[in-house]
Amino acid sequence: xxxxxxxxxxxxLGPGPFAAMHLADLGADVITIHRKGGGGGITxxxxxxxRGKRSIALDLKDxxxxxxxxxxxxxxxxxxxxxRPGVMERLGLGPTKCHATNSRLVYGxxxxxxxxxxxxxxxxxxLNYIAQSGALWYASEPGxxxxxxxxxxxxxxxxxxxxxxGILSGILNAQRTGQGTVVDAAIVDGSAHMMTLLMAxxxxxxxxxxRGHSLLDGPHWSRSYVCADGGYVSVQALEPQFYAAxxxxxxxxxxxxxxxxxxxxxxxxxxxxxTDIFLREPRLHWDDLFxxxxxxxxxxxxxxxxxRAPHMSARHVWHHxxxxxxxxxxxxxDGRVEAIKPAPKRGEHTDDILTELK
Numbered sequence: 001x002x003x004x005x006x007x008x009x010x011x012x013l014g015p016g017p018f019a020a021m022h023l024a025d026l027g028a029d030v031i032t033i034h035r036k037g038g039g040g041g042i043t044x045x046x047x048x049x050x051r052g053k054r055s056i057a058l059d060l061k062d063x064x065x066x067x068x069x070x071x072x073x074x075x076x077x078x079x080x081x082x083x084r085p086g087v088m089e090r091l092g093l094g095p096t097k098c099h100a101t102n103s104r105l106v107y108g109x110x111x112x113x114x115x116x117x118x119x120x121x122x123x124x125x126x127l128n129y130i131a132q133s134g135a136l137w138y139a140s141e142p143g144x145x146x147x148x149x150x151x152x153x154x155x156x157x158x159x160x161x162x163x164x165x166g167i168l169s170g171i172l173n174a175q176r177t178g179q180g181t182v183v184d185a186a187i188v189d190g191s192a193h194m195m196t197l198l199m200a201x202x203x204x205x206x207x208x209x210x211r212g213h214s215l216l217d218g219p220h221w222s223r224s225y226v227c228a229d230g231g232y233v234s235v236q237a238l239e240p241q242f243y244a245a246x247x248x249x250x251x252x253x254x255x256x257x258x259x260x261x262x263x264x265x266x267x268x269x270x271x272x273x274x275t276d277i278f279l280r281e282p283r284l285h286w287d288d289l290f291x292x293x294x295x296x297x298x299x300x301x302x303x304x305x306x307x308r309a310p311h312m313s314a315r316h317v318w319h320h321x322x323x324x325x326x327x328x329x330x331x332x333x334d335g336r337v338e339a340i341k342p343a344p345k346r347g348e349h350t351d352d353i354l355t356e357l358k
């Protein structure tokens with residue numbers, strides 16, 4: 001879908017590389033400027049996030065390599081960088097200078113706090129950003145501190161995917177107007193924006209500012225339960241027809257208390273009753289019982305288990321590629337499942353890219 005689009009990525013960590021990988025998955029020519037002789041400094045296998053990209057190794061403090069970087073950026077539709085505000089300017093690669101040689105460039109800036117504001121120059125991580133944006137608030141049971149969720153909420157959801165949206169929007173605008181733009185993709189902005197759906201629930205009376213009392217985190221029909229074997233099952237039977245299917249499968253269709261789905265006074269008691277019910281059988285029992293039903297029940301799987309699950313397997317979602325478990329590119333177009341492209345070695349395409357620039 002993005003064939004013919006060139007993205008220059010300045011090597012970074014987390015959401016920036018993920019955004020660049022996503023664009024590469026969609027067919028863009030993503031060239032990553034890796035640090036000469038450098039390592040990512042993180043425990044995760046960075047090669048997973050480099051899949052489908054080309055790599056050139058440069059030292060941006062070296063005048064000749066900096067000149068090469070500028071030439072590359074002049075050929076690009078978009079650039080991705082994830083440094084603190086001011087770092088790219090000090091390297092001589094800020095938006096003003098890049099736009100002077102490439103007015104159509106979409107300059108993507110990936111940060112946690114954003115380019116402006118009291119915290120813009122301070123360090124932080126995913127948990128800190130979603131703590132400030134409000135997105136962490138509901139991640140706990142009442143009376144306990146919010147848990148540390150996977151980085152899907154902040155780094156990926158509120159960060160990388162918003163950067164991708166911003167870059168694609170900027171490219172469309174540049175194609176129409178000939179003018180590039182600067183995308184300020186801050187995790188605090190994106191993760192707060194994702195809260196809009198919950199805020200809409202608040203307007204309708206479905207969201208409480210107190211944890212454990214809202215439509216999606218308070219009821220017995222919207223939570224996970226422990227099974228007899230220590231596994232877990234998720235239940236979210238929101239609509240009445242799905243709730244009825246849940247009760248029918250559990251033999252509770254004639255229970256007078258369970259019939260009162262939205263009686264908040266009963267939620268704690270009914271949660272306790274379902275807790276006892278799900279503890280009676282192992283996870284596989286519940287998986288078999290609810291298979292093919294509209295009760296909105298699904299067992300909780302690890303990524304490795306997900307790779308073997310019938311539905312995920314039928315859709316060819318998970319793949320073991322280059323020794324890593326990876327999910328296939330998404331979304332799909334015309335139902336096709338795109339192949340996972342290999343990740344380059346650091347600097348693998350340096351000579352080829354330099355030849356292209358001559």
